[in-house]
Amino acid sequence: MTVETDTLILHAGKVCKHFSRPGDEQPLVVLDQIDLSLSAGDSVAIVGPSGCGKTTLLNILGTLDRATSGEIEIGGRDVTGLNDRDLAQVRATQIGFVFQEHHLLPQCSAMENVLLPTLARGVLRDGSEQQRAMMLLDRVGLADRAGYRPDALSGGQRQRVAIVRALINQPGLLLVDEPTGALDQASADGVMDLLIELNRHEQTAMVMVTHAENQAARLDCVLHLASGRLVSYV
Numbered sequence: 001m002t003v004e005t006d007t008l009i010l011h012a013g014k015v016c017k018h019f020s021r022p023g024d025e026q027p028l029v030v031l032d033q034i035d036l037s038l039s040a041g042d043s044v045a046i047v048g049p050s051g052c053g054k055t056t057l058l059n060i061l062g063t064l065d066r067a068t069s070g071e072i073e074i075g076g077r078d079v080t081g082l083n084d085r086d087l088a089q090v091r092a093t094q095i096g097f098v099f100q101e102h103h104l105l106p107q108c109s110a111m112e113n114v115l116l117p118t119l120a121r122g123v124l125r126d127g128s129e130q131q132r133a134m135m136l137l138d139r140v141g142l143a144d145r146a147g148y149r150p151d152a153l154s155g156g157q158r159q160r161v162a163i164v165r166a167l168i169n170q171p172g173l174l175l176v177d178e179p180t181g182a183l184d185q186a187s188a189d190g191v192m193d194l195l196i197e198l199n200r201h202e203q204t205a206m207v208m209v210t211h212a213e214n215q216a217a218r219l220d221c222v223l224h225l226a227s228g229r230l231v232s233y234v
């Protein structure tokens, strides 16, 4: 008999992050014993004032930065002790990032930007990436903009390209930092609709940092980061 277990996509255990401060013996404690677990399809909003550590937490969850102490598991694997090369492979295959700024390459078309992460994955291309890229661009209403460079796209369109780029490798985990900060209400709502639809449709676990309470409330759970601790909103 096989027993089905609900594999955790992400597990953070007792994660702490300290920054040493010049001229001060006491380090700045930004994250203090953070615990967080997500399974496939879960969505979590992280809210809190500017400077409280939201981006620092996302970077550590996404292995872009290392915790001072504590452990991170991605897809059931402890990544805490991995070297930089192995961490890059984990990121390329299992994690999608949407940053506050879109970080699209200006000299590349929307399609080329979307396909960039498939290069980092290090597998031979067989054309299926291109098909998936077009399917996702179509889903976000940009099929007819695939050949456009970022400077010929609106802010909301650029952010949608960045979201498609984050999803091209079918990551189990999507980490999103203030995706709509620079957008007007209608574009922000459209980007949120898209992220929630993809979270449900592709069962991608999602952690989203946002200042917007109405956006946070659309996710499964809202966690407040305060004094280095994550507290559930009730």
Ligand SMILES: Nc1ncnc2c1ncn2[C@@H]1O[C@H](COP(=O)(O)OP(=O)(O)OP(=O)(O)O)[C@@H](O)[C@H]1O
Pocket: 019, 020, 028, 030, 048, 049, 050, 051, 052, 053, 054, 055, 056, 057
């Ligand atoms: N590399 C670093 N060295 C020293 N201190 C840092 C470093 N990175 C971040 N910090 C400090 O850690 C704290 C948290 O920064 P972080 O960028 O995570 O905040 P945030 O919650 O994302 O803020 P915002 O909402 O403005 O984006 C800040 O006080 C910041 O100055």
Ligand SMILES: [Mg+2]
Pocket: 054, 055, 056
């Ligand atoms: Mg930030």
